[in-house]
Amino acid sequence: MIIFDQVSVVHDGATAPALPPVDAHLPEGELCLLVGPSGAGKSTLLGTVSGLVPHFTGGTLHGRVTVAGRDTRTHKPRELADLVGTVGQDPLAHFVTDTVEDELAYGMESLGLPPATMRRRVEETLDLLGLNELRDRPIASLSGGQQQRVAIGSVLTPHPRVLVLDEPTSALDPPAAEEVLAVIQRLVHDLGTTVLMAEHRLERVVQYADQVLLLSPDSGARLGDPAALLAVSPVRPPVVELGELAGWDPLPLSIRDARRAAGPLRDRLAPHAPSPAAGPPSANPATATPNSAASGSAASGSAAPLAEVSRLTLVRGRVTALHDVSLSVRAGETVALMGRNGAGKSTLLGTLVGMHRPTRGQVTVAGRIPHRTRPAELLRHAGLVPQEPRDLLYADTVARECRTADADAGAAPGTCRSLVSRLLPGIPDSAHPRDLSEGQRLALALAIVLTARPPLLLLDEPTRGLDYAAKARLIAVLRELAGQGHAIVLATHDVELVAEVADRVVVLAQGEPVADGPTHEVVTSSPAYAPQVAKILAPQPWLTVGQVRQALGDEPGPRDGGPAR
C-alpha cells in the first residue's frame, strides 16, 4: 500500500538528512507503528506519505514514496487527499469549520462528493466514532479526547485507504487514549484501512501494532515484527523492559501475554515484595523513609506543610473548576495529580502560584497567600512549569533567556545557564528557544524556574512529547530535587512517570478529589491508572521495572536461574 523506496529527506539549509534511508513496503490493512527516539525523523517520514514533505515544508526528497500507486513527488497533498488522511499532533490546528458535523463534511466537500453520499457517510462516521451526541456542538467546547476523535473522523469521511497519525494519544488521559485506540483498531480490522502511526507512549499502543518501523539514527530504518524489533529498539515500553529483565522469549507486548509468562517471576519476587507500608517507589532510599511517613495521611506529620490548600472552591463563569479541594504538600514530598482532561489539575496548580483567585477556601504557600503576593516575591517560594513550556520563553536566544531569568530571580549571573547545562548538556547558547526539541525546551523552562530556588516546584504535564530517554533524565532530575528537599507537585496523565517518582497520588474528577493516598495504593486500585508493571505482577505491589531489577539484583543467583520457556 505504501512503498518507501530509498527515501531520505534533507531539509533546506541542513547538511545531514533528517531521517536515515528508509526502504520498506507496508501492505494494506496493517497497523504500522513508527518507533524511534526524538529527532529520528518520525514526523518527517509521516509527512512524506501525505505529500506535505516536500510540497508544503520544502526540503529535498530523495528516493520515492508511492501510496496506492501514486507517486508523492508528482502528486500534491491535495491530490492525495482522497487516498491519505492525515491528523497532526495538535487536533486544534486541524479544524477548519466550527461545528462537529461541518468538520466531518469538510474533506468530502473539498473532494466534490455528491451531497447524498456526504450525508450518508457523515451519519456512518458519527456512529463509528460515537460522536452523534456531539454533532451540533461547537468544536471549541469539546474535550481533548473528543477533539481527537473528531479530527480522526474528519479525515475518515472521504474513505481514505491510508491513515497517517502523529502522536494521536500523547495529550490524552488514559481513558480517552483507549477510546481513540479502540477506534483506530476498529478501522484496521473492519475497514481494512492501513494505518501509519507515530507515538511516544509506546506502552499505550504497541500491543495493537501489526508491524513496527524502527527509525534509529545509528542503525537506520527497519521494518518488521514488533517483538523482534523492540528487543533492539532504543525506546521501549516497561512491559518489554520487564520481559527482557526476566528473560521471556518471545518478548511480550501486551499485558495479557506478559501475565501469562509472569507466573515464575511472581514466585521469585514474592519474598522480596515491598510491604504496602514501605511506601514510595523512589529509588533514593534517603528520601523514601520520611516521605512515606508524611504521605500516609495528609493530616498527620510533624513538619509544617510547604503548601496548604483547604476547602478550595474555584468558580469561573458558570463552571465550577475546583470544588472543596483540600491538600497539603510537605518538603521533600512528590505529589501527582491525575484525572481526566479538564478535571481541574492545571487550575489547582495555577491557584498555587496565584494565577487564579479562590472563590472560597484558603490557599497558602510558605505562609503567603499566592494571589496577593507580588510575583517577584512568590517566585522564590513556588515555581510552575506550564503545560506549554514555551509560554515561559520570551527571548530570542537561550543565553538571553538565562540572563533575564537570573535578573528576575535576583540570582548570581550564570546560575540559570549552569542549571541548564546540568539538566541537559548540549543546549547551545545561541539557539532560539522555539527551535529546541520538546525535551530541551522543558529543561530550559525548568532551569528558569529553578533559578529562584523555589522550595515548591509545580509541573504541568511535563512528559508530553518526551521520548523515553528524555523522560528518564527528567525522572532522575525530579528524584534529585526531591532529595534536596523540594516539594514537587505534578499534574500528569503519564502513569509510568507517576509510578517512578510520586510518593502520593491525588485523583481529581470534576474538580473534586476522589482519591488521595500513597502511589502504590491509588494506582493499583484503578485499571486506568495502573502502570504496566503493576498490572503484570498484580497482586504484588510492584510499580516499576527499576524496583523489580533491584529486587532481583538482591537475589543470590540472578538471571541465570530465570524462568525459561
Added chain:
Amino acid sequence: MRRSLPRAPLATRATALHPGAWWLWALGLATAASRTTNPLLLALVIVVAGYVVAVRRTDAPWARSYAAFLKLGVLVLVVRLVFAFFLGSPVPGTHVLAELPEVPLPEWARGVRIGGRVTAEGMAFALYDGLKLATLLVCVGAANALANPARLLKSLPGALYEAGVAVVVAMTFAPHLVADVRRLRAARRLRGRGDRGLRGVVQVGLPVLEGALERSVALAAAMDARGYGRTARVPAAVRHTTTALTLGGLLGVCAGTYGLLAARGAGFGLPVLVAGAACALAGLRLGGRRAARTRYRPDRWGARAWLVSASGAAVAALMIHAAGVFPEALTPPAVPLHAPPLPRWPAAAVLLGLLPAAVAPAPPTGKEEKSHS
C-alpha cells in the same frame, strides 16, 4: 388536546432558518431606523430587535456578540452627546443648560467652536441623531447574533468559496489570539513579573505572534492535506471567457457607477452598470466550474425564511412610505423643544418586525449545561 396555533419547530440543522433571511430582516429594521429620528420609534425598533434576539438566539459563540453591539451602541450615543456638549451644536436654541467658557480660535478655524452655550435643543438633536446610529448598530448586532456567519459564507457562489473559507478561518483566529495573549500574560507571573498593565501585553506580543504564525502554518498544512484548493480541469476557452467576463464586468460596474454619480451622463450610467453586473455574475458562475467542491446540507430557503425576510421588508417599506406621509412625526424638530409624539401607524408598522419571534424555529431549550473542560 392539540394547540390551535402551530408552534415554531425547534431549530435543528434541517429546520434552521437561512442566515440570509435573518440579515434581510435586520437590514429591513435598519432601513426603517434610518428613516426616522423619533426617539420613541427608534426605541421601539431596539426593543423589537432585542426581543427577537432574546427568544431566538442560540448559545453559540457568535450569538454572544449581541451584548458587544449593545455596548457599542451606547458608546456611540455617549460620544455623540459629549461632543455636542463640548463642541456646541449648530441647532439654535433658547433653553440654556450651561455656559462653558469658549476657547478663542483663529480666523482660519471659523465654523469650529469649542465650549460656549449648551442648549437643551442642541442636546436633544444630538440625542436623536446618536440614537439613530446606535439603533443601526443594534440591528446589525441582531443579525450577527441570530445568523451563523460561517453558514452565511457557505451560501456564497462557488467561485468565491475559497475566499469565504479564508474569512471563516480569520474569524476563528481572533479568539485564539486573545486566548494566547491571556495565557502568556498569566505566564509572566511565573517569571516573577507583573501580569497586569500594558507592559505585560507589549512584552508578550512577539511570542503571541510567533505562536499565531506557527498555528496558521499548521492549519494551512492540514487544509492542504484535506484537499483545500483542488480544482477541476476546465477547458482553456472557458477559463479565458471567465477572465474576460469578470474583468469586463468589473470595468462596466465602475464605469456605470461613475456615470450615475457624475453630473452628466446619467443616461448611460444605469444600463452600463446593469450590463457590467450581469457580466461579472456570469463570470463568477462560470468560474465556479473550476471549483470541484460540493456543499454539505446547505441551508434551504423555506416558507419561514420568506416570512422572516418579508417582515423586515414590510417594516422598511411602510416606514419609507410613512416618512412621506407623516414627516413631522418621524423627524420631530428639535426647535421648538417639546416631547416627541408617538405616531400610531408607523409604530404599528415597526411591530411587524416581531413576526420572526413567532415563526422562526426556536432554539433547543432545556439543554444540558455544557460540560466545560
